[in-house]
Amino acid sequence: MKSPAFDSRGDATADVIVVGSGVVGAMIADQLAGKGHSVLVLEAGPRIDRGQVVENWRNMPFFNRVGSDFQGLFPQSPLAPAPLYFPKNDYVLTTGPSGGSFQQGYLRVVGGTTWHWAASCWRHLPVDMRMKSTYGVGRDWPISYDELEPFYCDAEDRMGVAGPNDPALQSPSERSRPYPMDMIPWGYGDRRFAEVVNPHGYRSVPIPQARNTRPWNGRPECCGNNNCQPICPISAMYNGIHHVTSAEAKGAKVLAEAVVYKIDTDENNRVTAVHWYDAGRRTRKATGKVFVLACNGIETPRLLLIAANARNPRGIANSSDQVGRNMMDHSGFHCTFLAKEPIWTGRGPAQSSCLVGPRDGAFRSEYSANKIILNNITRVGPATTQALKLGLVGKELDDEIRRRTAFGVDLSISLEPLPDPNNRLTLSATRRDPLGLPCPDIHYDVGEYVRKGAEASRRQLEHIGSLFGAVEFHITPDLNANNHIMGGTIMGASPKDSVVDGDCRAHDHANLWLPGGGAMPSGSVVNSTLTMVALGLKAAASIERELQRA
Template sequence: MAKFDYNDDSVVVIVGSGAGGGTLANELCQKGVKVVVLEAGKRQSSATFINDEWKSFGQLAWTDKRTTSGNWRVAKDFPELPAWVCKTVGGTTTHWAGASLRFHDHEFKARTTYGSVDQANLLDWPITLADLEPYYARAENKMGVTRTNGIPGLPGNNNFKIMYDGATKVGYKSCNTGHMAINSRPRAGRGRCMQLGFCFQGCKSGAKWSTLYTEIPAGEATGRLELRPESHVMRIETNAAGKASSVVYMDAAGKQQRQRARVVCIAGNSIETPRLLLLSESSKHPDGLANSSGQVGRNYMRHTTGSVFGVFKEPVHFYRGTVMAGIVTDEAGFNPKR
């Protein structure tokens, strides 16, 4: 692994090692750029992941005490845990289910399609599906998404078989095990899915794509990537011109460090990124970095999930197999007549 001096201002500093930060780090390293990745969490592995929901939550989740102000809360019952944020090398790519779906064309035109939403800044995207398709294709190939690039779909587990039977009986036509960034066969040096049932707890077989064991090791192999886990970033400092010039963080020993940088990339997540930008105020940026619009920290949108459980006469063993067993897409299109 590379080792860069704290005063080396030729490095690019990336805060966060997940889907954005980990991938960016490798892409830069492959092009000859020196990179320091600061990650608040520890570095786990397929060997250290825990196949136990609650113990794994303690291993991978951000559970640090938080302070809040104002009269609005995301979650009143869990004030210190407003959302499930991962604090580990690889970020949310260690925890995600692997589902890799493309937006539909109409979803890029949310305001045009659905109309305005009261007290929300709903806008159409400035790009279209056609603009994004080449990048979707590149990502699907890199991650090994099933049902793309000739990669077969995952086998159907018991959950899927029961869902499929029910879906087809009521007339649905499009029901399968989905587009998943989980190897259905060995690929890119990683084995196939073993159907262990603990996708959310970190993939112990390494079949699910994660920057932890794909992008980050590839970047380290170039000799141009230094990963610093257990590095909790506190603020971004700027120079006389108001440009980001260094990152201040607490290292694993609790000692404050300052890493100089030519460029700083913030790739935390929808909570940690705005938090860090707002904490990085200065005389030139009194409202925080990248916040001339006053919109940093606003327009937060939840990833919501509704769950329904059924009881069957015969054993289903629903804990076996991939967490996202399958998908029905017949109603995914925009149809206001429904």
């Protein structure tokens, strides 16, 4: 076991310097510490305590709870802001025709954003990585599905993914190993929904999810109490913090409230050091052999741009001018209605079943794929809001809340983005964070591909509504964000039009890796964290080879 060294000033030296302790950074730190390398993880946010966050959630005002305020209950560092919505801060400014659909809800804390994710763990389809050659849109990846597949398996093992082992229920079914745990059993709502829609050409499948169906790696099995977002009280849902603590047990050092802001490079454009501000605003420096920036799809490009230096005046890793471009998310919307029969969603985890029929097809040369999740977060909150609006009191109020909770359906639709260099993160000329570092500005337009995909999806939803005899059928008119931030440090074969190679290694800097969502050249239509982690593990394998060579 090897640990980083610190001098009397607090400057550090390690074999591997990882910036960001979210699931991607933590997984890489764990992997490389396990191979005997000294690893230092620098994390902008504070360390948090699960019990305290659960308590904060219990004490949250009703308005925040029904509005899905998943950010406000997490302690924040005053020096490293995250986007907030209750009330809204202006840390990340989104503009452009679809600016409103890119309002992300990430966290800056030790363990990162998966503290409050839904833990859906999908793989890309093989064809998702060949969009240009198959459908003539978007970009092809420089690596194939088959090259990534072993890392998908590894990611599923490490996170503990429960999924269907019947190939007919898998999406995709191209896999070399079974899921580590069998699928989460469906509640009545998922079963009934599938019974109604499947005979009409839809394909409802279990969502693979990082949630335990049996005790796994020291964590208990899911007891189905439906609290997954914003926090699983019992740790049955996987969070990045689990690999933070695992890495620490192998000798890695994780420094909280360490905001990296500067990157040094030498005459060969190798990275020699990163600098951070500690909680007292003192500057510190970490030198190492290899460097990993895993700050998420917004904060990594922001840091690369902030850290521009004399040799890299457009920003670190940015000779292609692609850093911050091609920003993507699965913009989506919701469809709600009251069914003519009780569906009783809200038992079991937050999401368990999904329609994947529209995930692929020849139509993708014209418009985006979609996926339709049966949202399983209890309808009690919205039902209560609606019942109160009707002016009811006493037993009538109780009965109406119960009726709306039982009969209510909420479908969450995601659409497939294409990489567009004009969807771009830049540094604000006017807004600065408390350390004086420029805040991110993001211009976003989903484009015609997604707008047409949304139209096609609306027609499917109207049909689904008719199958349930829907009343109060409502489709949200505006697109919302889905927090799957991709594209800003895009992967490609050529250094001329991409930032990293197939191992997430920066084309411009031989000892710098930029793993995670930013590297993804196509978004598919499914949640992207499993792909981010698989890319992280592939990066870790290439770092290991590099360290062995050195």
